[in-house]
Amino acid sequence: MNIYCIKNSIFNSATYLISLNLSNNAFLIDCGDMQPISDFIEQNHLKLKGIFLTHSHFDHIYGLNDLAQNYPNCKVYTSYYGIDGLRDPKLNLSRYHDDVEDFIYQYDNIEVLSEKQDVTIDNNIIKILETPGHDLSCLTFHIGKHLFTGDSYIPNARPQYHFPKGNKKQYYQSEERIKKYAIEHELTIMPGHIY
Numbered sequence: 001m002n003i004y005c006i007k008n009s010i011f012n013s014a015t016y017l018i019s020l021n022l023s024n025n026a027f028l029i030d031c032g033d034m035q036p037i038s039d040f041i042e043q044n045h046l047k048l049k050g051i052f053l054t055h056s057h058f059d060h061i062y063g064l065n066d067l068a069q070n071y072p073n074c075k076v077y078t079s080y081y082g083i084d085g086l087r088d089p090k091l092n093l094s095r096y097h098d099d100v101e102d103f104i105y106q107y108d109n110i111e112v113l114s115e116k117q118d119v120t121i122d123n124n125i126i127k128i129l130e131t132p133g134h135d136l137s138c139l140t141f142h143i144g145k146h147l148f149t150g151d152s153y154i155p156n157a158r159p160q161y162h163f164p165k166g167n168k169k170q171y172y173q174s175e176e177r178i179k180k181y182a183i184e185h186e187l188t189i190m191p192g193h194i195y
Protein backbone atom coordinates (compact mmCIF):
# COMPACT_ATOMS: atom_id res chain seq x y z
CA MET A 1 0.00 0.00 0.00
CA ASN A 2 1.35 3.41 -0.99
CA ILE A 3 0.03 6.76 0.10
CA TYR A 4 0.52 9.81 -2.09
CA CYS A 5 -0.46 13.12 -0.56
CA ILE A 6 -1.67 16.13 -2.56
CA LYS A 7 -1.85 19.58 -1.01
CA ASN A 8 -4.77 21.33 -2.71
CA SER A 9 -4.98 24.92 -3.90
CA ILE A 10 -8.07 25.74 -1.80
CA PHE A 11 -7.28 26.10 1.92
CA ASN A 12 -4.38 23.60 1.74
CA SER A 13 -6.82 20.75 2.07
CA ALA A 14 -5.36 17.29 1.60
CA THR A 15 -6.21 14.59 -0.90
CA TYR A 16 -4.66 11.20 -0.17
CA LEU A 17 -4.29 8.75 -3.03
CA ILE A 18 -3.85 5.19 -1.82
CA SER A 19 -2.63 2.63 -4.31
CA LEU A 20 -2.44 -1.12 -3.84
CA ASN A 21 0.66 -2.82 -5.15
CA LEU A 22 -0.70 -6.08 -6.51
CA SER A 23 -3.79 -4.94 -8.35
CA ASN A 24 -2.95 -1.34 -9.30
CA ASN A 25 -6.28 -0.43 -7.79
CA ALA A 26 -6.40 2.93 -6.09
CA PHE A 27 -8.75 4.97 -4.00
CA LEU A 28 -8.87 8.50 -2.67
CA ILE A 29 -9.51 10.13 0.65
CA ASP A 30 -11.25 13.39 -0.32
CA CYS A 31 -10.94 15.12 -3.63
CA GLY A 32 -9.68 18.65 -4.30
CA ASP A 33 -7.60 19.65 -7.35
CA MET A 34 -8.34 17.27 -10.18
CA GLN A 35 -5.13 17.60 -12.22
CA PRO A 36 -2.55 16.13 -9.82
CA ILE A 37 -4.90 13.22 -9.12
CA SER A 38 -5.41 12.27 -12.75
CA ASP A 39 -1.71 12.87 -13.55
CA PHE A 40 -0.66 10.45 -10.83
CA ILE A 41 -3.26 7.87 -11.84
CA GLU A 42 -2.24 7.99 -15.52
CA GLN A 43 1.50 7.97 -14.85
CA ASN A 44 1.24 4.96 -12.57
CA HIS A 45 -1.41 3.12 -14.60
CA LEU A 46 -3.76 2.92 -11.64
CA LYS A 47 -7.45 2.04 -11.62
CA LEU A 48 -9.46 4.38 -9.43
CA LYS A 49 -12.07 2.37 -7.52
CA GLY A 50 -13.49 4.77 -4.97
CA ILE A 51 -13.43 8.11 -3.20
CA PHE A 52 -13.94 8.17 0.55
CA LEU A 53 -15.13 11.53 1.86
CA THR A 54 -14.14 12.63 5.35
CA HIS A 55 -16.98 15.16 5.13
CA SER A 56 -18.82 17.15 2.52
CA HIS A 57 -17.33 20.62 2.95
CA PHE A 58 -16.43 22.23 -0.36
CA ASP A 59 -12.64 22.24 0.09
CA HIS A 60 -12.68 18.43 0.39
CA ILE A 61 -15.00 17.63 -2.52
CA TYR A 62 -14.59 20.28 -5.24
CA GLY A 63 -12.92 17.92 -7.74
CA LEU A 64 -15.71 15.35 -7.49
CA ASN A 65 -17.77 16.26 -10.57
CA ASP A 66 -14.72 16.23 -12.85
CA LEU A 67 -13.50 13.01 -11.33
CA ALA A 68 -16.86 11.25 -11.67
CA GLN A 69 -16.98 12.31 -15.30
CA ASN A 70 -13.49 10.97 -16.03
CA TYR A 71 -13.78 7.79 -13.93
CA PRO A 72 -17.42 6.71 -14.26
CA ASN A 73 -16.86 3.34 -12.54
CA CYS A 74 -15.63 4.97 -9.38
CA LYS A 75 -17.88 5.07 -6.30
CA VAL A 76 -18.21 7.95 -3.87
CA TYR A 77 -18.43 6.88 -0.22
CA THR A 78 -19.91 9.27 2.31
CA SER A 79 -22.09 9.24 5.41
CA TYR A 80 -25.86 9.60 5.35
CA TYR A 81 -25.47 13.31 6.18
CA GLY A 82 -22.76 13.73 3.57
CA ILE A 83 -25.33 13.35 0.81
CA ASP A 84 -27.00 16.60 1.91
CA GLY A 85 -23.70 18.46 1.66
CA LEU A 86 -22.99 17.04 -1.79
CA ARG A 87 -26.29 18.48 -3.04
CA ASP A 88 -26.48 21.76 -1.11
CA PRO A 89 -24.09 24.70 -1.73
CA LYS A 90 -24.96 26.25 1.63
CA LEU A 91 -24.21 23.08 3.58
CA ASN A 92 -20.99 22.40 1.67
CA LEU A 93 -20.10 26.11 2.10
CA SER A 94 -19.28 26.73 -1.58
CA ARG A 95 -21.95 29.45 -1.54
CA TYR A 96 -19.75 31.48 0.82
CA HIS A 97 -16.44 31.09 -1.04
CA ASP A 98 -15.24 34.02 -3.14
CA ASP A 99 -14.58 33.38 -6.84
CA VAL A 100 -16.21 29.97 -6.74
CA GLU A 101 -19.44 28.72 -8.25
CA ASP A 102 -22.00 26.85 -6.18
CA PHE A 103 -20.93 23.25 -5.86
CA ILE A 104 -23.61 20.61 -6.46
CA TYR A 105 -22.60 17.02 -7.06
CA GLN A 106 -24.19 15.83 -10.29
CA TYR A 107 -23.92 12.05 -10.17
CA ASP A 108 -25.66 9.12 -8.45
CA ASN A 109 -22.69 6.83 -7.75
CA ILE A 110 -22.95 7.43 -4.00
CA GLU A 111 -22.57 4.70 -1.35
CA VAL A 112 -23.62 5.51 2.20
CA LEU A 113 -21.30 4.46 5.01
CA SER A 114 -21.91 4.20 8.71
CA GLU A 115 -20.02 3.18 11.83
CA LYS A 116 -18.66 -0.37 11.92
CA GLN A 117 -19.64 -0.96 8.32
CA ASP A 118 -16.21 -1.85 6.99
CA VAL A 119 -15.35 -1.67 3.31
CA THR A 120 -12.86 -4.11 1.82
CA ILE A 121 -10.77 -3.29 -1.24
CA ASP A 122 -8.40 -6.10 -2.32
CA ASN A 123 -8.21 -7.52 1.21
CA ASN A 124 -7.53 -4.07 2.67
CA ILE A 125 -10.10 -3.29 5.32
CA ILE A 126 -11.27 0.28 5.66
CA LYS A 127 -12.81 0.81 9.06
CA ILE A 128 -15.36 3.58 9.50
CA LEU A 129 -15.69 5.80 12.56
CA GLU A 130 -18.43 8.41 12.76
CA THR A 131 -16.79 11.55 14.16
CA PRO A 132 -19.27 14.46 13.98
CA GLY A 133 -18.62 17.90 15.43
CA HIS A 134 -16.73 19.77 12.72
CA ASP A 135 -19.65 18.75 10.50
CA LEU A 136 -22.44 16.24 10.95
CA SER A 137 -21.17 14.27 7.96
CA CYS A 138 -17.68 13.66 9.37
CA LEU A 139 -16.19 10.19 9.05
CA THR A 140 -12.72 8.98 10.04
CA PHE A 141 -11.12 6.12 8.14
CA HIS A 142 -8.75 3.55 9.60
CA ILE A 143 -6.65 1.92 6.91
CA GLY A 144 -3.59 -0.14 7.75
CA LYS A 145 -1.44 1.86 10.14
CA HIS A 146 -3.07 5.19 9.23
CA LEU A 147 -6.05 7.14 10.48
CA PHE A 148 -7.54 9.64 8.03
CA THR A 149 -9.30 12.17 10.19
CA GLY A 150 -10.34 14.91 7.76
CA ASP A 151 -11.20 17.98 9.81
CA SER A 152 -12.52 15.96 12.76
CA TYR A 153 -9.09 16.25 14.32
CA ILE A 154 -6.11 18.18 12.94
CA PRO A 155 -3.19 18.07 15.39
CA ASN A 156 -1.96 21.54 16.38
CA ALA A 157 -4.76 23.33 14.52
CA ARG A 158 -7.50 25.43 16.05
CA PRO A 159 -10.72 23.41 16.51
CA GLN A 160 -13.35 24.31 13.90
CA TYR A 161 -16.96 23.64 14.78
CA HIS A 162 -18.68 26.93 13.88
CA PHE A 163 -20.37 25.65 10.74
CA PRO A 164 -24.06 25.11 9.92
CA LYS A 165 -23.89 21.45 10.99
CA GLY A 166 -21.04 21.78 13.46
CA ASN A 167 -21.34 21.16 17.19
CA LYS A 168 -18.80 22.03 19.86
CA LYS A 169 -19.67 19.22 22.27
CA GLN A 170 -19.63 16.59 19.53
CA TYR A 171 -16.37 18.04 18.23
CA TYR A 172 -14.51 17.48 21.48
CA GLN A 173 -16.05 14.03 21.98
CA SER A 174 -14.88 13.01 18.51
CA GLU A 175 -11.44 14.52 19.04
CA GLU A 176 -11.02 12.55 22.29
CA ARG A 177 -12.18 9.38 20.63
CA ILE A 178 -9.80 9.80 17.68
CA LYS A 179 -6.80 10.47 19.90
CA LYS A 180 -7.54 7.41 22.06
CA TYR A 181 -8.18 5.22 19.04
CA ALA A 182 -4.93 6.30 17.38
CA ILE A 183 -2.88 5.54 20.49
CA GLU A 184 -4.65 2.22 21.09
CA HIS A 185 -3.98 1.01 17.54
CA GLU A 186 -0.63 2.83 17.14
CA LEU A 187 -1.79 4.77 14.08
CA THR A 188 -0.36 7.75 12.25
CA ILE A 189 -2.88 10.58 11.89
CA MET A 190 -3.40 11.86 8.37
CA PRO A 191 -5.40 15.10 8.72
CA GLY A 192 -7.60 16.94 6.24
CA HIS A 193 -5.34 19.98 5.87
CA ILE A 194 -1.60 20.38 5.48
CA TYR A 195 -0.15 23.37 7.26
Ligand SMILES: [Zn+2]
Binding pocket: 055, 057, 134, 135, 151
Ligand atom coordinates in the same frame (compact mmCIF):
# COMPACT_ATOMS: atom_id res chain seq x y z
ZN1 LIG B 1 -14.44 21.12 6.79
